[in-house]
Amino acid sequence: MNDFLKRTLELKDEMIAVRRELHRHPELGFDLEFTKPFVKKKLEDMGYSVKESGKAGLTCMAGDPAKGKVILVRADMDALPLNEESGLPFASENPGQGHCCGHDMHTTMLLAAAKVLKEREDELCGAVKFMFQPAEETGAGARDMIASGILADPKPDAVMAMHVNAKSPAFRLNYGKGCTFASNNSIDIHIKGKGCHGARPHEGIDPLKVAVHTYIALQSYISSEVNPMETVIMSITSIEGGGGYNSIPGEAHMKGTLRAYKEELRLKAIDRIKDICESCGKLFGAEVTVEFSEGLKPVFCSPSFTDEILGYAAEVIGKENISDEPEVKMGSEDFAEVTNEYPDTSAYLFIGAGPDKDTAYEVGQHNSKVVFNEDILPYGAAVSANCAFEYLKNNK
Ligand SMILES: [Zn+2]
Ligand SMILES: [Zn+2]
Numbered sequence: 001m002n003d004f005l006k007r008t009l010e011l012k013d014e015m016i017a018v019r020r021e022l023h024r025h026p027e028l029g030f031d032l033e034f035t036k037p038f039v040k041k042k043l044e045d046m047g048y049s050v051k052e053s054g055k056a057g058l059t060c061m062a063g064d065p066a067k068g069k070v071i072l073v074r075a076d077m078d079a080l081p082l083n084e085e086s087g088l089p090f091a092s093e094n095p096g097q098g099h100c101c102g103h104d105m106h107t108t109m110l111l112a113a114a115k116v117l118k119e120r121e122d123e124l125c126g127a128v129k130f131m132f133q134p135a136e137e138t139g140a141g142a143r144d145m146i147a148s149g150i151l152a153d154p155k156p157d158a159v160m161a162m163h164v165n166a167k168s169p170a171f172r173l174n175y176g177k178g179c180t181f182a183s184n185n186s187i188d189i190h191i192k193g194k195g196c197h198g199a200r201p202h203e204g205i206d207p208l209k210v211a212v213h214t215y216i217a218l219q220s221y222i223s224s225e226v227n228p229m230e231t232v233i234m235s236i237t238s239i240e241g242g243g244g245y246n247s248i249p250g251e252a253h254m255k256g257t258l259r260a261y262k263e264e265l266r267l268k269a270i271d272r273i274k275d276i277c278e279s280c281g282k283l284f285g286a287e288v289t290v291e292f293s294e295g296l297k298p299v300f301c302s303p304s305f306t307d308e309i310l311g312y313a314a315e316v317i318g319k320e321n322i323s324d325e326p327e328v329k330m331g332s333e334d335f336a337e338v339t340n341e342y343p344d345t346s347a348y349l350f351i352g353a354g355p356d357k358d359t360a361y362e363v364g365q366h367n368s369k370v371v372f373n374e375d376i377l378p379y380g381a382a383v384s385a386n387c388a389f390e391y392l393k394n395n396k
Contacts, residue, residue, distance in 0.1 A: 002316045004385040007116045008378035015112050015377040018042065020090040022104035026079030026097045029135045030055040030144070035077050035107070039132050042111050046118050054144035056134035061127050062117045065154040068126025068396050071388045072156035074335060075110035076103045076136035085368040101365045102164035102372050105353065105380070107132065109162065112381035117388065126392035129156055135334075139184070139296045142337040151341060158345035158391060160309060161335045162380055167364040168352030170373045173317050173383070175310060176301035176348040177326035179261035182231070184332035185270065185295030187256040189214065189277050191241070192287040195250035205285050207252035211239050214254065214280040214288070221276055232269050233259040259330070261298050263340060297336040302344045309347040312390040316382045321357075347387075351380045 008015070025034040036056050043050045048060035061070075084091045084098030092098045114130050131150055135141030168174065191211055196204025215236055226232045234256060241252030258273065260266040274290045281288030310322055327350055339346035353372040354360040363369045 002382060002386055004116050004389070005316050005378065005382035007119070008112050008382040008385070011112055011115065012378050015108050015381065016374050018111060019104055019108040019374060019377060022107055023099050024090050024093050026084075026092050026094055026099040026104070028081055028097055029078055029138045030141070032056045032077060032134050036134070039077065039107060039111065043114060046115050048114065048118065053150050054148040057141065057145040057148070057150065058132040059130060059145075059150055060114070061129045062114065062121050063124030063127035063392070065127040067124070068392050069157040070127045070129055070154045071391050072129045072131055072159040072338070073110060073113065073384050073388055074131040074133060074159070074161040074338065075106040076133050076141065077107045078103055078134050078137055078141065080137055080366060082368045086371050088371065098368060100368055100370050101137065102166070102353065102370070103136065105164045105372055105377065106162065109377055109380040109384060112377070113384040113388070116381070116385050120389070124389065124392055125396050127154065128388045128392070129154070139332065139334045142334045146337055151338070157395070158305065159338050159342050160347040160349065160384070160387060162349040162351055162384060164353040164372050164376070164380070165350045165364070166353050166361040166370050166372050168350065168360050169354040170352050170357050170376050171317060171321050171379055172323065172352035172357070173313055173321055174323045174327045174350040174352070175306055176299060176328070177303050177306050178300060179231075179298065179328055180301045180326070180348050181299035181329045181331060181333040181336060182233070182259040182261055183263070183266045183296055183298040183336070185258045185266070186293040187258055187273065188291040189254040189256070190289045190291075191252040191254070191281065193248075193250055193252070196248050198246035198248055201248055204248050206248050207286055208241050208249065210280055210284050210286045210288065211241065211252045211254055213283065214277050215239065217276045217280055218273060221272055225272065226265070226269075230265055231259075231261050232265050234269065234273065258292070262300070263297055266298065296332045296334055297340045299333050299336045299339050299348060300343060301339065301346055301348050302342070305345045306347045309349070309387050309391065312387040313349065313383045315390070316386050317379055349383065351376055351383070
């Protein structure tokens, strides 16, 4: 048995207690008043000197960057604005806030990984940098920690993260390879026309007409300009304007969402959507402004680095428990802000947390009834620890 796994299995009861304590006190976004000091104290008790990073993040390091490379391992700590309905005895005590994405599991696993790596700090051929981040669900946490220098002093050479998956059998390890999570930008299109009587349309500028032409032009862009072998999704999800029978409104507002798996395609789509909307406005004399939310980049995992990491993960979890096919998610993940800086050395793992090794739960993350199998905690922790340890040893 792998040494890290042997040790984390000894820590299992402790891990479950930590997980349940976090689970009882879920918090949102950057407001981690319970979680942050709780995690900080655990790390300090292990002998770490912990630094605050950004609005509510924490970081610390095991090993010595002068001895080799630096690998960053990340866990998110925030919960979702959901009323937990799991029925668990340690369910959320905070109404309207629930650990329904399993970030309490992530925090617990990274804490245990930090503990076992600290115990073997002298053997590390470099350093492991821990990133405990807030606000993954709002997409702002990683960006905030990057702005406050998490990717500098020392600069990591490689980065990895792990997510639990209730809809996958326990101990099954999956991974991203290449395109893993889509980007995500909200789109707001403001159309300023000129209101007038419905019987005298020639006296105004109809923003609804502009909205309809814009809608069609945008759909044509996706269907005929985007390479069908690549994925770019743009959906217009709201068109609002007017309300009466005999007056043409002065303004209309469209909303939508843009998703892509490659950063260059995302940037190109943003340019083209702007261009198309503004051109449609010009065509009919309306003033059109387009706004994109800051959004999230896509997560792209380096295939060769992922293969290397999976080799180390297999030492813990067994090759037979690693999926043959990589995972591609339609959703987004704010670790994208980190992986975007590491096209050749980023990995993202998923660990199954179903009821047993052959079964998945029917309900998954972001559902108020989701539950996760705690038996996987020592395995996830040992996978992270072993991957970090072995990466440093094999890349001196
Ligand atoms: Zn989530
Ligand atoms: Zn999550």
